[in-house]
Amino acid sequence: MDKYENIELKALFEVSKVLTSSFDLGKNLYSVLEILSKALDMRRGSIFVFDKKTEEISIVAAYGLTEEEMKRGRYRIGEGIVGTVIETGIPMFIPDIEKEPQFLNKTGSRPNKKGISFLCVPIKIEEEILGVVSVDRIYADEKTEVDDDLRVLSIVASLIGQFLKLWETYKIMEDENITLRAQLKERYNFPNLIGQSHSFQAVLKTVMKVAGTDATVLLFGESGTGKELIAKTIHFQSKRAKGPFVAINCAAIPENLLEAELFGSEKGAFTGAVKRIGEFEQAQGGTIFLDEVGELPLSLQPKLLRVLQERTVEPLGSSKTIRVDVRLISATNKDLAEEIRKGNFREDLFWRLNVIPIYIPPLRERKEDIPLLVEYYLKSFCNIYKKSVTIDDEVLKVFMSYDWPGNVRELANTIERLVVMTEINKIKLYDLPDTVKGVLPLKPSFSGELKLPREVEELERIRIMDALPKYNFNIRKTAQALGLTERQLNYRIKKYGITIRKGINLYDSDN
């Protein structure tokens, strides 16, 4: 992939991000044009929409035009280039606007038309033409090709189209004053989705907004960040809640069976094939969740793309097509941009899946959520195991400084084990698994806030608490490891009030 294509891909990612960054239509569209201008040098961009009622075409966002110029940019169907593209639905390229009589320059924004080319691409969604995107371009000193530009603009136009549809639904919802609206302004509260950090609240905000629509969602985030949980939440908050939620893990099914699994098969379609109803059909009226979509084999990607475009499936070995009314949510922990670059993932499919991207940040980037999650899981496991367990403040501190590579799943598992295994009702430092405790020596609490002798004591205490369980509370061995005499160690154990608990070592046995 050459340099230009890389810049282009980056710009497209940016575009998809800003499109859903707020629910201010004008602002989002302006940001799109700003990216086109700054990253791809497409100047004086405008987005026109077609109003079905008044049959008028007007500018909703423009970059490089004044308010006045924007107001002047009104067209009727068939009028000028913009009107023609709306009428025909075919992109147009004007190599030199000075020589093109059909180019009306109604906005009056180009006093000098010399050397300017003009590209105009329709915004279409399922054959319906919603508007056009147009940009000025100067090709003289550039190596880029018109075809490249048209391709990029077409992708941008299709993203805008999907966004405009979403916007329409949102407007209707807002007008109907669905409870959603009230909730949008407040905190986002779902009983099973815990997190008050700014970044997680932003996730919940998007979840709330998209739940009311049928928009295709792509969830990405590291393992254990809650992608599946969020997919389910979107489903159960949507009007499809009564319909099925069908989850498929694209990585778990062998490539040769995946197609039949997804789209169904007729008896005898291939050796050993039985008649089966595909998951898409089973999800009829509901939501299909394609987990680890980055693992979808290249051979199946065009087929999925077709299903998404046409909303029909064709079971293997069958000649009939079945209409499917399904909402698609997919998830990946791979960097799909990278997969596209490597040729493992089709760009066109990506743009179909990535209508609403939701990025779920890893736990280490939103540590404020840790105490809440700890509390939540402590409570729920205490319920399950009929115990009443609390945790030491120090433990919480360690939890806060640990990086949780396994994210919420690791945290939940850790707490479950602690609740199951603890014999007294308070979880202490030495109960923690070694992985989590690994952060102890690096604990940043030695920040100079305490006087030096206190810090030394703190370090001493932590080292001892860390070492004791390693030697199963054997005083002789622990003292030896720490370079103390038994007497010195016993003295310190007493001084710091450390409890000696012999017992099983939880984390050696079960992993």
Ligand SMILES: Nc1ncnc2c1ncn2[C@@H]1O[C@H](COP(=O)(O)OP(=O)(O)OP(=O)(O)O)[C@@H](O)[C@H]1O
């Ligand atoms: N914000 C949250 N609040 C409460 N529980 C959560 C939250 N996020 C994740 N979990 C819990 O963490 C566990 C992992 O979540 P989930 O399976 O949805 O992650 P994932 O992103 O799909 O992981 P993977 O990529 O490994 O499949 C689940 O038990 C889920 O209930």
Ligand SMILES: [Mg+2]
């Ligand atoms: Mg998952």
